[in-house]
Amino acid sequence: MKSLSLSNRVLILLAALLIIPAYFTPLWQISLWAPQYPEGLNMKIWIDHLSGNVDQINGVNHYIGMRHIGDEMFPEFTYLIYIIGALIGFGMIAFLIGKRWSLYSFFGLISLFGVLVLVDMYRWGYEYGHNLDPKAAIKVEGMSYQPPLIGYKELLNFLAYSGPDTGSWILIGGVGLLILAIVRDRLEKPALVQNPYTSN
């Protein structure tokens, strides 16, 4: 299998290192605006906890019988730190191996992680939006009030936004570096030392 150029290996290393900020920065954000909340309500999801206007959002959501959002609602908070750690570790190994397949595997793994996160987010949003208390003061039509997965959505008097936050954007930047490495690797002229088995 093909060895990677040093610069492409460095790109893998950088991509792996760019996952580290995920421990110190918020990964996802959900924002809400309403006429009486011109300043907006904002909730941030970190690697192992929530922050922001969680109490206010709970206060507003209880009218329609949504479950109380809290750290305990997310079992992901207990193991996400290890998954992220494993991703960083895998990136390091991919850098050390320095073969094309290691780059592809790392890219595949990190993409799979991204997809799984989105699936998990959707599952949570669906449950949160459909599992409404039937005794709630305000009955929502169809008993569903699911927040958007990514982007904007209008829900009663609220405009809701959901999307990646700082940590994820940095991580996505890292994935961009991997894509760059793949493209560079593809377009790369054959190495200076000619492979005797190919006629180029």
Add this chain to the structure above:
Amino acid sequence: MEKKVWLLAVGMTAFALAPGCKPKGAQTAITGDAASKVYVAPGNHDEFYNIVSGGFNGQISVVGLPSGRVLKILPVFSVNPENGWGYSEESKPMLNTSHGFVPWDDLHHIAISTTNAEHDARWAFANANNTPRIARIDLNTFKTVEIIEIPNSAGNHSSPFITQNTEYVVAGTRFSVPVGDNQDVSIDSYKENFKGHISFIGVNPESGEMNLSFQIEAPPFNFDLARAGKNMSHGWFFFSTYNTEMAHTLLEVNASQKDKDFIMAINWKKAEEYVKAGKGTKKKASYVHNKWDEETHSATSTKIEEVLTLDPTVLKDIVYFIPCPKSPHGTDTDPTGEYIVGSGKLAAIIPVFSFTKMLAAIENKDFEGELNGMPVLKYESVLHGEVVKPGLGPLHTEFDGKGFAYTSMFVSSEIVKWNIETLEVVDRVPTYYSVGHLSIPGGPTGKPHGKYMVAYNKITKDRYLPTGPELAHSAQLYDISGDKMQLLLDFPTIGEPHYAEAFPASLIKDRQVKFYPIEKNMSPFALKGITDARVERKGNEIHVYMTSIRSNFRPDNIEGVNVGDEVYFHVTNLEQDWDVPHGFAIKGANTAELLIMPGETSTLKWVPDRAGVFPFYCTDFCSALHQEMQGYLRVSPKGTNTPLKFSTGDVE
């Protein structure tokens, strides 16, 4: 003959129809773009906060400039049923005095805290005129957080003026009064037994906490107003005096006899040295010091029995008298601190004194005499000059920082702008009517912001739609950015504004407290969550530990209370969001509602007078289900044993 009658008739008709016989009013004084200059578009903010004394309502109005919109009525010395100030158990001690609970006072003057003679706007100070006190208001919460009573004082008018780094707040007594152990003396013995005390209240530079540092025992004059020296005159304080005749009856006549009264100059740095050197005398006094604690959400009132006094007839170099014509009201120092303006309200001129000349006169012992051993300086030696023919009845002077002074003329109902150096009158505008204090943003400081000036008037008459005999006091806003003062706006006010201070909104608007963190709530009655809600009986006291959150009270049904029990509702607002107060009121309570801010705990005491079921509810429209935010309390006759029972939110 007939011709003459016709001429007379025509003349009289013309007279009756002529609009020109009445002097022109304000309508002609307004120019076309005035409206746009005071228009603050929906959603936009005013440029300045104006902290306005409420006079006889004992409160402060917070007004935005240039719109003139009232943003808040802030209770200080008067009870305020609107938010439970003076009615809730927690706030009652704030209005305690050595005379017991006093529900009202007359609030005249405002002082906004300064550093290096510039507004830092951390606190506002305000005086209680009738039962002498000084209050401190926290400008991050717009709440009265401290009130200190002033002993040996009556008519606390010469107050609360501050030094340039807010080292001291002063309180000069308007009425001189007998002091000491025996105060039951004949009023005729005024000259022997009455004293005029000047109080220096130290302010802690970090916390703002006040402490009566010392009092200077002055002659029995009436002390009217005061200003600290600033910049070059920092370290001195100037007090206007009247009734230096020392009359005690029909002052209108008897206190207006002398050609000159005095501006009393106090070297407070020197006084401070004497205090440090132990030259003060501790004397018995009785006054209280009330403090609000933002963590326990409650006030405490402490009695103090002693005050340190300095006798300037013995301790030299503290007090000097500057002769000033006639019965000066305001005494104001210009932004540089060099000039001291005395506004003799019965005088035909405005004298302007020079601080440099005053120091020289003291140095050269340029005295025209003395008062009980305290030097009286020579008028001419201290005088910078006189503003000639300024108008009638000068009262107060503010400054724009561009070398001009603005003096209010009560009798001729106008504002006169004059050059501080040359003393020339450069402009004058009418006020509607009989102006008292003026307020220019930063006007009393070393760095005025200028731009606007508000005239707070004493007479309103026809300015607004009439409302019977009792009218709102009027105010006018002028643009002072150009050479000519320009009238922009006329607006009614709350109470009877005396002094007001204004400062740029940017100084404080981003540091406003939005709610109280519930985890920092140290009230002994606080609940941190709905699970702790309960009712306890202690003898004939019932303590209801209640939570309020949109949109319910817990507990909301209470039984087991008897007629005559003392019921305490300790209500904690669990909200942690801006602008979500909850109210609490119960039928028949002989008190006011509670208005509880998010994260705060407040207590309402109620003694039920009859058996029955009494509803209580939230009085602040808090949410879509506000009308559902209610509960019942059952009262049984005295001596019955209805078991104590309460419910906390079961879904039926």
